Amino acid sequence: MKNDATQSEAPRDEWRRLSALWPYLWEHRLRVAAALVLLIGAKGATVLLPIVLKHIVDALDTSETARISLPVVLLLAYGALRLASVLFGQLRDLVFGRVTERAMRRIALTVFEHLHALDMDFHLSRRTGGLSRDIERGIGGISFLLRFMLFNIIPTLLEIALVAGILLFYYSAWFAVIVLVSVVIYIGATALLTEWRTRHVRESNRLDARANTRAVDSLLNYETVKYFGNERYEAERYDRELRDWEAALRRSRLSLGTLNTIQATVIAIAITAMMLLAGSRVVSGQMTLGDLVMINAYMIQLFVPLNFLGFVYRELKKSLADTARMFRLLDVEAGVDDVPNAHTLVATRPQVRFENVQFGYQAQRQILRGIDFTIEPGKKLAVVGQSGAGKSTLARLLFRFYDVDGGQISVDGHDIRDVTLASLRDAIGVVPQDTVLFNDTIEYNIAYGQPDAPPAAVARAARMAHLDRLIERLPDGMDTLVGERGLKLSGGEKQRIAIARAILKNPAILIFDEATSSLDSHAEQAITTALAELAADHTTLVIAHRLSTVVDADEIVVMDDGRIIERGRHAELLAADGHYAAMWRLQQRESS
Template identity: 40%
Template sequence: MSTAPDNEGDDDPFEEQRADVDNAMVQLFDEYGRDHSFQAVVAVLASVFARVLDLAPPVLLGLAIDSVIQGNKAFLPFLPQSVVPSSKPDRLLFMGGLIAGSFLLGAAFHWIRNWGFNSFSQHIQHRVRTDTYDKMQRLNMDFFATKQTGEMMSILSNDVNRLERFLNDGLNSAFRLSVMVLAIGVYLFVVNWQLAVLTMLPVPIIALFTYRFVNAIQPKYADVRSSVGHLNSRLENNLGGIQVIKTSNTERYESDRVDDVSQGYFDANWGAITIRIKFFPALRIISGVGFVLTFVIGGIWVATGPPMFFSGTLDPGEFVTFILLSQQFIWPMAQFGQIINMYQRARASSERIFGLMNEPSRIEENPDADELVVDDGGVVYDDVRFGYDDDDAIVEHIDFQVDGGDTLALVGPTGAGKSTVLKLLLRMYDVDAGAVRVDGQDISGVTLPSLRRHVGYVSQDTFLFYGTVEENITYGTFDADREAVVDAAKAAEAHEFIQNLPDGYDTEVGERGVKLSGGQRQRIDIARAILKDPEILVLDEATSDVDTETEMLIQRSLDRLTEDRTTFSIAHRLSTIKDADQIVVLEDGEIVERGTHADLLGDEGLYANLWGVQAGEIDELPDEFIERAAKRQATVDDQDDD
């Protein structure tokens, strides 16, 4: 029995964003179509000429029958009689030349039309995807905590591609069919308005049928887009955790989970398909009825005269033209359902795209903000408070000062808020109250690029991009030369192992650096920070997941990196921060102790108890500390479950 993955219910993960979007397709054309209106206008005009020329052969054929074969009316009255040959054979050749010319000229306009629509759609697709990604990467970290990678990939890939298909194929077909229907309708009414009315009897029925189809299919496509996001999320999750799956022997379990979410996509898609496969055959039947009526009534009219209440004459050539054009008139009416089908898909996708792009960011940068100027690198937290919502504070009353060049260590139990405090310095989040200042400058009033240019970050969870070792070291400092890269690697204790790699600094590290060990990835990350040469450095448990020997090497490189820099360090291994100039102890989001290592051990408080845990003095710990630790752990587990 399989278990459904998290966030794989019937809800759309972007439902809240979609609900705030009005007239998504209008917004699409307004924001992105204007800059490429030239291609669109060229495509529309070329489409008009192309479709008119496509109608020329049946019209010429009908005129040829009446003027060349029967000789009962002037041939091509819209041309000067002086250019029309007098003999029937010459007229026939002349007509053939006109038909050939219409094909050649029509092909040229078809090419121009396709160029215009493809250029229009491709430019918009490119801009929408890049703008959506740019918006996505600038959102707050709490947004990414509630959305899965696969769901966001679905927007950047599937939804944007669906827009491109509508803008190219859908709009192309819409203009093509509109011109065809309008031109044929006008011509049929000019030739014989009575038979034209009969030919168009199915049009109101088709319009009503299409309206009902739109109302039925729209919610189905919303379900399909949601299920695609769930499917992508599950696949991305499983491929990212393939090692855990293999070592846990859970291939069958994960296959069942993929089967569940794939079944959800199948059900949603099949619901839309069942509506489509009923709609289009029904349209063809309705359209066919109109064609049969035209054929029967028109045939009787030519053979025996006007039937029933019809009056006037209908020549054979006119009837042939009527039959050929009416078929081209009725079938396009049915194809409008396909266009509406594509439109509804594109509309659902555009709502997800603009819903994401309209997502507000909690970090608002003043366009007139100043550049951060760092001299000493002194940092002050002035009674800072932060929470994901107004009611619950994650950290509060955070108040400390770090002089330039000093090291401050943040210590505390899991969930105490240590990482959150330092993310406020990087403005991953903005404070709700209080202020964070660097050399007296409130960081909320400086530009984000200048702030993050002066702050380096080394994380426990080292991320390496697919590429070479050198490309990962220079990430963020792209203009660095090889000599600077080597110097940074040497300072990070990484140069020796890099030289031993198959291609040295040009070695591909694989997806997320999978070809390297954890310690090697960590030292490359440190080399990246050294190359950046920031005035302020944040170390977030940089040595917690490596062995003792690797920790020694990393610690040596960190000592070089932190020299003469303002440094913030988070560490569970208290031995790595015992020499810090100041240690701040957090518990439940508040500062409970502060001082040097010796001072805090002498206070015999939380820090001293944490030190005792790592020293193996479990039996000597007070009962109160153990009870509070158990309660804290239970709270952390409950938050993880939520």
């Protein structure tokens, strides 16, 4: 399945997803086995409690003489069994807790790594807020499935079977029939009503995710909201989402009330029938008072897990849906991936070649039409043109965010589709037009270009990017937090950090995508000098709108509507008096 993780899934397929958890359980099979032994011990002690209680009551009720001496052994046994049921349960949770926590960690990491491995097209079509909520709910669902299904549903069913067997053995089939029939009706009613209720739960979850996505999207675009004074507009849009969510929650709450009422009715009828039958036999002398207490204790013991079983079933359906939705992310195949037997690219001062490159983000919208150019080793090629000409698409294709529809891109004669993505991207450093920073320190964001770089190398990269004056002015220096997406810094300061990252990475191929677009003239001149020094020994692709930044390029390619319409050095293009010369005159007038 490529770039599609939103398809609906049948309930049987949701159950099939549980098989994906098996490897994580098998890895800790000894712990799982020990937990199951403790589970059986805890449940056995729980089931024996009413039997011991029966004998205590009968011993105290036989005669006046018996009442004088307490059945100490039975009372001690009762206390020991109650302690054992709790102690075994706690030990079981302690032993199995490691399995649950390790599974949650490893699955979360697997999904995280897979999402980073997916191509840009997937991430552009998904909203990050909703995606993170899917992962969060999925991990929570796994925790519920592993703990409650193994240690609540199975033990409850085991206890019901044991109680029915004991009642059949001690008394008559009617007691066992009442227990089993009431349980079957209870589970059947719970299953049917929960299927109906789950639709409301899923709808409320969907609307919750949509409202959360709306809030995250609005807050991430805080500056844009402020620029246009659209706070009220955003609040109204968010409130509309919340209003739909509120209505869905109301329907979910009403369905829960209906389900709880029917469950309570089934349990009340079952207990009443059981006590009437037991009471009549006590009166007739067929059963003792201890037998009545024992049966009542069993029904009370069953009442709690049966009532809890309803909750578990409801949550189980929700957890299955949440887990399946998260696991569907793992089914998404990357549109751009390594081919079989892809080799590692080794490049120092490589040649980069575009040969008759055709590309469109959509079949109906062609972006590039037969692009041909070569960047010789250690040279700088600039691509200029109006917005929408396809300039930035060249950088995305070279970095293999997308694959070409026709033609090929090669590095040192190797088609980039035949080399590993990791080695290709390791050989390329990008300074993007829109720099997004992590909500961390300036030092962290610069060091992201080479996380294991020593502080001295980070400081050197900052100086080369002309960040030293900014850092000196800040009270916390390199430890200054930049804020969400770098909002505490200006556009120019963010771009300098992006340039420092590239300097620190020191790749074989450099891509500057409008790298000085947010700088003033003074900063642009200073950083252009730094970029020229950095690019001196690197094969460089410069994508620019300001022509003043590319006058020193070894070759300038002029694009329009996805085609190359002119090429040459700065002086040659001015002498040709074509499209480039017209752009140059226009920008000179605007800057004067």
